[in-house]
Amino acid sequence: MSDSSGRNNLRMPDDDEVFATVTNMLGANRVKVRCADGKERTARIPGKMQKRVWIREDDIVLVEPWDWQDEKADITWRYDKQQADQLRREGHIN
Template identity: 85%
Template structure:
């Protein structure tokens, strides 16, 4: 596979979204995430994602922090392993 094939354009965060890495599965459709803005948050997996997309520890996700409660967020997107590796290579995600 050539470089141009392996480099696909990925969904990037909107102005109200931030990259995060799942650190814990909490149950009840909630996960603990470490966001790239340095905060730990409890993120909710919305109903539209629950049965279709399986989220596991160490997955890279996009979360949308709540305006009124900063320690909570909603999961907006999950990247698969290849996409997460590409984000790390491009420097969007820093390992902590």
């Protein structure tokens, strides 16, 4: 998965996904995120992630904004700290 330079092949956003930073935990499997496109959205943690992936404030996540309600989104992926640092180094997020 990683080469000699320590770089991992990270999951990158699909066409309908954007990077986001978790800014606030709202409860009821919802979080407030600030997306890379500049919008604040309420993101939902899907059932398949709820017990397996722990999401905290300041985590870097991938979200998929809803087609019919742009202020809401679903979280599709969470990066751990090393992966988030790598995304920053490579200039994908700031």
